[in-house]
Structure formats: C-alpha cells, structure tokens
Amino acid sequence: MSLNLPQAPNAGLFKQGYTTHSSADGAIIRNIQACNEISLMVATSIGPCGRNKIIVNHLGKIFITNDAATILNELDVVHPAVKILIMASKQQDYELGDFSNFIICFAGELLKNSEKMLVLGLSPMEIIQGYKMANNYVMEHLQDFTVDRVEDVFSKNSLMKLVKPVVAAKQYGNEGVISLLIIDAVHSVLNPKNPNSFNVDSIRVVKIMGSSLAHSQVIKGMVFPQEPESHKKSVSEGRTKVAVYTCPIDISATETKGTVLLHNAQEMLDFTSGEELQIEAIVKEIHASGVRVIIAGSSVSEIFLHYLNKYGFVVLKVGSKFDLRRICRVCGASPLARLGAPMPEEMGAIDFVETKEIGSDRVTIFRQDTENANSRSLTATIIVRGATTNNLDDIERAIDDGISSLKGLLKDASLLPGAGSVEIQLINKLTAWGEKQPGLLQLAIKAFAQSLEVIPRSLAETAGLNATETLSNLYAAASAQESVAADARVHYGVDVDQENENGIVDVTAEGVYDLLISKKSAISLATDAATTVLSVDSIIMAKRAGGPSVPKQARPGNWDQAD
Missing domain, CATH: 1.10.560.10 (GroEL-like equatorial domain)
Incomplete structure (x- = not known):
C-alpha cells in the first residue's frame, strides 16, 4: 500500500x-x-x-x-x-x-x-x-x-500638583473643582499615622442628576441613593449603635418540608400569634442591646418591618455586598450571618443618619461628626451633580483616575x-x-x-x-x-x-x-x-465554539424591527 x-x-x-x-x-x-x-x-x-x-x-x-x-x-x-x-x-x-x-x-x-x-x-x-x-x-x-516632589500629602497645594494635571487630561476646564473634591475626600480618609494604608475603595462616588458641578460636595461617610424602608428616616441622638445583617430578616425556613394540621380557627389564630410573638421577641432583644439602626443586606419581610417600626428602628436595605463592606468600615460593625442581638464587639456606631432631598432624589446619609477629631471616617463619598448622565459618568472616570494616581504617589513622590x-x-x-x-x-x-x-x-x-x-x-x-x-x-x-x-x-x-x-x-x-x-x-x-454568530438585525423577534 x-x-x-x-x-x-x-x-x-x-x-x-x-x-x-x-x-x-x-x-x-x-x-x-x-x-x-x-x-x-x-x-x-x-x-x-x-x-x-x-x-x-x-x-x-x-x-x-x-x-x-x-x-x-x-x-x-x-x-x-x-x-x-x-x-x-x-x-x-x-x-x-x-x-x-x-x-x-x-x-x-x-x-x-x-x-x-x-x-x-x-x-x-x-x-x-x-x-x-x-x-x-x-x-x-x-x-x-x-x-519637583510632593513633600506633604496632607497639604492641599502639594497634592494639587499631582491631581490637577491628571484630572485636566479628562475634564479640561473643570480640573480645579474636581481636584478640590478629590483632595478633600482623600484628606478625610487618610490616616495621619500611616498614609501608605490608603485604599482607593475608601472613596465612593454618587451621581445625582441636576444642578451643576459647582454644587458637588464631599460627605465624610456613606451616601445611599435611596430612602430607608422604615417609617423613621433619621437618627440624631448622638452616637447611635448600628447592626449589619447579611442574612434575610425573616422567619427562617427549615430544610425539610413539614405539614401543620389545624383542626379549628382558634388553632390557626394561635399558630399565627405564636409566630408574631417569636418575631417580636427577636426585635425586642435587638432593641434591648442598644441598636437603633439596622442595615439589611438581604430581604426584609413585612411582618418583621412592622415590629421594627413599632420599636423605632431605622432600617436600610443595601443590595450591594461592596456597599455593605464600606458601611461596615464607616461604622466599625461586623456583618452578621445570624438574626438576633449582636455582641458588643459586633456593633458599629455612627454619629448622624439622615435622609435628605438632593435635586429630585432622596438620599440616606451615614456620616461621622466632622467636628469630633477622634471620629475619623474610613470612607468618604463625593456627591457629583451634573446635567446629563454621560457628563456625570465622564466626571466619575476623571475622579477615579485622580484617586488611583495617589497610589503611585505614596510609592514615589517625584514629579517630571x-x-x-x-x-x-x-x-x-x-x-x-x-x-x-x-x-x-x-x-x-x-x-x-x-x-x-x-x-x-x-x-x-x-x-x-x-x-x-x-x-x-x-x-x-x-x-x-x-x-x-x-x-x-x-x-x-x-x-x-x-x-x-x-x-x-x-x-x-x-x-x-x-x-x-x-x-x-x-x-x-x-x-x-x-x-x-x-x-x-x-x-x-482555533475554530470558535458554538454556532454561527447571527447579526442583531437578523435575529428573530428583534425589538428594533418590532418598533
């Protein structure tokens, strides 16, 4: 052959x-x-x-x-x-x-x-x-x-040498306002004893439509673009204890299915009232620990919310795990995976919780007392105002670049x-x-x-x-x-x-x-x-996996064609 x-x-x-x-x-x-x-x-x-x-x-x-x-x-x-x-x-x-x-x-x-x-x-x-x-x-x-060199990171004029040119490359004409916002936010979270511990994630940007860039501001704490779930919207009694829960605030369901046999209406009333008593006992236990603000990382049931309102809690639901991590840093709290009263070392504390209307949006602000020198926040929020969504997004990118450049500054402060x-x-x-x-x-x-x-x-x-x-x-x-x-x-x-x-x-x-x-x-x-x-x-x-790529116009049921 x-x-x-x-x-x-x-x-x-x-x-x-x-x-x-x-x-x-x-x-x-x-x-x-x-x-x-x-x-x-x-x-x-x-x-x-x-x-x-x-x-x-x-x-x-x-x-x-x-x-x-x-x-x-x-x-x-x-x-x-x-x-x-x-x-x-x-x-x-x-x-x-x-x-x-x-x-x-x-x-x-x-x-x-x-x-x-x-x-x-x-x-x-x-x-x-x-x-x-x-x-x-x-x-x-x-x-x-x-x-030149940036000799003092706590000097506004020294930091301006670095931040202003970086921001000007993205937002030429607005670099002065944006640079001041970045420097104020950095100074509010920078540790005087150890500046090298600066974390970029400590500064957050919240974009709110309306007004102009000149009305932007820095908050020493966290700003959530939403209202609390509870009837009570703010706390101003000084240092308030905070508990952060990552688990659903609801009655826990068992892993196995069960059947409850009810013989008459009275047994049904007793069953529901027993559940309500159990929920009220949990809420009363949390209230007795001194907690007045609850951050929920998951769902909050209606029956639980009723008793939380009854005992005067401020309840804020936060869906992002990154925001949960930041709010724990602001308050000094530990996230809890169990429902119940937190231990003293698991609680956090905050000076002010308030709900404000900025533009047409209502926001919830968690901030520390700026007049108290010992009350240093580990997170700062820059509230950016602007006319269009695209403009706000571009300003946010310029702020991110300006903040990121500070990481390099802490390694070597030399300027060219x-x-x-x-x-x-x-x-x-x-x-x-x-x-x-x-x-x-x-x-x-x-x-x-x-x-x-x-x-x-x-x-x-x-x-x-x-x-x-x-x-x-x-x-x-x-x-x-x-x-x-x-x-x-x-x-x-x-x-x-x-x-x-x-x-x-x-x-x-x-x-x-x-x-x-x-x-x-x-x-x-x-x-x-x-x-x-x-x-x-x-x-x-290699040959691409999957079937042939179909252009968007050729896809069946295209919304553009339907319009």
Missing part, C-alpha cells in the same frame, strides 16, 4: 476550522498594522484637548468619552495582537490610573517604526534587543529629569515636567547615547527615541497647533537649555491654551507635572507589549 502524504502544509494537523498565519504570510506586518490602527483611533483622545468618541457597546449602551481605558474596554476587539496592547493599558489604568492612552500610542508608534526597519532587513530579534536596551536606559536615567517636555528631553539624550552603540542596534535605539515624539505631536495636533512647527520649537528650546545648569533650566512643553505664538510654554510655571513612577510604568509596559507583538511569527486560531 502506498502512503498518502498531505499536500498542503498543516493538513491533517488541526481540526477543521483552524486558521494559521505564519511569518511567510506576513503575520508580523499584519499584527503591526492592526496595532497601529487601534493606536491611531485613540491618539486623537490624548491630552486635555483630546476628542471624544461615541461608543455603542454590544448591549446598546452609549458612551461619550475621551478616556482610553473606557474606549478599549467597551470595544469588542478580537485581534490577538491588539489584545496584548489593551491588556497592558488596562494594567496601567488599574495600578496607577493615568497614562493608559500613552501606552497604546507609544506601543503603536514603536511597532510602526519597527515595520520600516523590518523592510530594511533587520530581524525582529535585533529590533527587540535594541528596544529593550533603550528601555533600560530610560528606566535608569528618567529620575534625572525630576523637577509634563505636556511632552520630558519626552523631548529623552529623545535628545537617548539619540546621543544610541549613536555610540555598535552595530545595527543603534537603529532600533534611535527608532525608540523617535517613537517618543508621538506624545508632544498628538498634544499639539489635538490643541489645534501646527505640530511640525511646535515640535521644532520644542527641540530648539530643549537644546538651548542643555548648556544651562540643571537647577536653573526652564522646561518647555506644548501650550494647549495657545497663549504663546510659538506654541510652547514653561510647564513648571504652569504646574503641569507627570508622576515619575507612572511614566516609568507606562514606558516599560508599552515596550513589553510592543516587543511581545514583534516576537510573534505565527498566529494559530
């Missing part, structure tokens, strides 16, 4: 439906082009004057934002190489809150410049090695460009000049160092330096400036400052306000700074993502 050899490559190796793309098919070039496409998409959203994008996700929800992390999170990207860049950007946003767009733009520019070198004949490994050498050099020397200033200085220094390196690696090092130009160029383009002219002025200003003593240098960046004719401004005088640790992390993550994409020479994709 003759042996039948497969005619096509990989024939019979994989199941039917597999697709493969090798380096011979131009897989590397196609990966680079896909990454460059996503980079160009978000590059116009970088900086204070970045353009907004309208994103309609798979559920039909509309997002209007210039926040790269939100844009990438809502896009249903399927290309595996692009997903590597998105994962790096998400990691930066989760860790430090800022520079998520920087990673996509810089990694896309690195890959774009590497495509030119691949055409010239350089191998991917030579480019990767050159990029890694350049990245190591930047990590070692980025500290040299430090121009912003607005593209440090990138221009890095380009000059890195190019001069790359020219001294032997062989073809200097081409990759120079390409790495040239890729940093994408940040000031994008800032100039989004601000409506002539990018070529602005970059020339930045290079000239940076070169002129190299001969000046380090402590007397003026650091020039892109003037997004267009106050100067040459398009550049002294960023330290304007208070535009970047956090050193955030910039280091962003450059390192972008380099790792780009080199990972370059190291791929084949893509092997």
Whole structure:
C-alpha cells in the first residue's frame, strides 16, 4: 500500500476550522498594522484637548468619552495582537490610573517604526534587543529629569500638583473643582499615622442628576441613593449603635418540608400569634442591646418591618455586598450571618443618619461628626451633580483616575515636567547615547527615541497647533537649555491654551507635572507589549465554539424591527 502524504502544509494537523498565519504570510506586518490602527483611533483622545468618541457597546449602551481605558474596554476587539496592547493599558489604568492612552500610542508608534526597519532587513530579534536596551536606559536615567516632589500629602497645594494635571487630561476646564473634591475626600480618609494604608475603595462616588458641578460636595461617610424602608428616616441622638445583617430578616425556613394540621380557627389564630410573638421577641432583644439602626443586606419581610417600626428602628436595605463592606468600615460593625442581638464587639456606631432631598432624589446619609477629631471616617463619598448622565459618568472616570494616581504617589513622590517636555528631553539624550552603540542596534535605539515624539505631536495636533512647527520649537528650546545648569533650566512643553505664538510654554510655571513612577510604568509596559507583538511569527486560531454568530438585525423577534 502506498502512503498518502498531505499536500498542503498543516493538513491533517488541526481540526477543521483552524486558521494559521505564519511569518511567510506576513503575520508580523499584519499584527503591526492592526496595532497601529487601534493606536491611531485613540491618539486623537490624548491630552486635555483630546476628542471624544461615541461608543455603542454590544448591549446598546452609549458612551461619550475621551478616556482610553473606557474606549478599549467597551470595544469588542478580537485581534490577538491588539489584545496584548489593551491588556497592558488596562494594567496601567488599574495600578496607577493615568497614562493608559500613552501606552497604546507609544506601543503603536514603536511597532510602526519597527515595520520600516523590518523592510530594511533587520530581524525582529535585533529590533527587540535594541528596544529593550533603550528601555533600560530610560528606566535608569528618567529620575534625572525630576523637577519637583510632593513633600506633604496632607497639604492641599502639594497634592494639587499631582491631581490637577491628571484630572485636566479628562475634564479640561473643570480640573480645579474636581481636584478640590478629590483632595478633600482623600484628606478625610487618610490616616495621619500611616498614609501608605490608603485604599482607593475608601472613596465612593454618587451621581445625582441636576444642578451643576459647582454644587458637588464631599460627605465624610456613606451616601445611599435611596430612602430607608422604615417609617423613621433619621437618627440624631448622638452616637447611635448600628447592626449589619447579611442574612434575610425573616422567619427562617427549615430544610425539610413539614405539614401543620389545624383542626379549628382558634388553632390557626394561635399558630399565627405564636409566630408574631417569636418575631417580636427577636426585635425586642435587638432593641434591648442598644441598636437603633439596622442595615439589611438581604430581604426584609413585612411582618418583621412592622415590629421594627413599632420599636423605632431605622432600617436600610443595601443590595450591594461592596456597599455593605464600606458601611461596615464607616461604622466599625461586623456583618452578621445570624438574626438576633449582636455582641458588643459586633456593633458599629455612627454619629448622624439622615435622609435628605438632593435635586429630585432622596438620599440616606451615614456620616461621622466632622467636628469630633477622634471620629475619623474610613470612607468618604463625593456627591457629583451634573446635567446629563454621560457628563456625570465622564466626571466619575476623571475622579477615579485622580484617586488611583495617589497610589503611585505614596510609592514615589517625584514629579517630571509634563505636556511632552520630558519626552523631548529623552529623545535628545537617548539619540546621543544610541549613536555610540555598535552595530545595527543603534537603529532600533534611535527608532525608540523617535517613537517618543508621538506624545508632544498628538498634544499639539489635538490643541489645534501646527505640530511640525511646535515640535521644532520644542527641540530648539530643549537644546538651548542643555548648556544651562540643571537647577536653573526652564522646561518647555506644548501650550494647549495657545497663549504663546510659538506654541510652547514653561510647564513648571504652569504646574503641569507627570508622576515619575507612572511614566516609568507606562514606558516599560508599552515596550513589553510592543516587543511581545514583534516576537510573534505565527498566529494559530482555533475554530470558535458554538454556532454561527447571527447579526442583531437578523435575529428573530428583534425589538428594533418590532418598533
């Protein structure tokens, strides 16, 4: 018998439906082009004057934002190489809150410049090695460009140096108001003895439609956008004991089914009255322990609510386990999985519980006494007011980024000049160092330096400036400052306000700074993502599980068609 050899490559190796793309098919070039496409998409959203994008996700929800992390999170990207860049950007946003767009733009520019070198004949490994050498050099020397530090985290002016530029990148024009809200919230939860114990989850945002951003406020405690279930809506007798229950406030059902045989009406009355007496005994026991406020993490039955109202309890139902965790932190209570009177160490205490009407919404506020120095809340709430839902969502994202940037500040308080200033200085220094390196690696090092130009160029383009002219002025200003003593240098960046004719401004005088640790992390993550994409020479994709994907318009019973 003759042996039948497969005619096509990989024939019979994989199941039917597999697709493969090798380096011979131009897989590397196609990966680079896909990454460059996503980079160009978000590059116009970088900086204070970045353009907004309208994103309609798979559920039909509309997002209007210039926040790269939100844009990438809502896009249903399927290309595996692009997903590597998105994962790096998400990691930066989760860790430090800022520079998520920087990673996509810089990694896309690195890959774009590497495509030119691949055409010239350089191998991917030579480019990767050159990029890694350049990245190591930047990590070692980025500290040299430090121009300021946040010396005191409890000083409003010191924190403003960091928070204001981060917020301005998302909410340009409103950065002053939003930054003050963030700083007030941070100072209300920051531990003077151990500032490094700061937790991002300690600050919560509640959005209430109506009024304007100027009427936003910070509450030292928790705000729930709902009323209590009980008749009593507030407590103002000073320190009030609180109990938090995660179990249903109801008569417990047995695991086994049972049958009750009733012979007459009197037995039925006795049965129900016995149940009511049992419920009243439980409520009376809780009341005798001193508790006056009950937080229910699950359902509250009508009969229980009747007796809780009878004894004058404030009952608030909280459906979110994360909010339960926060309210336990505010009150100092322990969540109880059993129904009954809590032990003294399981109770919490709160100074004020009140129900207020903010706009057209009624909210319940749990707050500590701000005049009492010993009554420090472990959670603060920022109440944000605004005209539209999309505007409130965008303000919330800016607040989240500003709060997350404080995590990096507690690790390293060094600040770099912003607005593209440090990138221009890095380009000059890195190019001069790359020219001294032997062989073809200097081409990759120079390409790495040239890729940093994408940040000031994008800032100039989004601000409506002539990018070529602005970059020339930045290079000239940076070169002129190299001969000046380090402590007397003026650091020039892109003037997004267009106050100067040459398009550049002294960023330290304007208070535009970047956090050193955030910039280091962003450059390192972008380099790792780009080199990972370059190291791929084949893509092997299995057949997608499930049936064929049906477009929304073709689905039976579509609501859009019915309308």
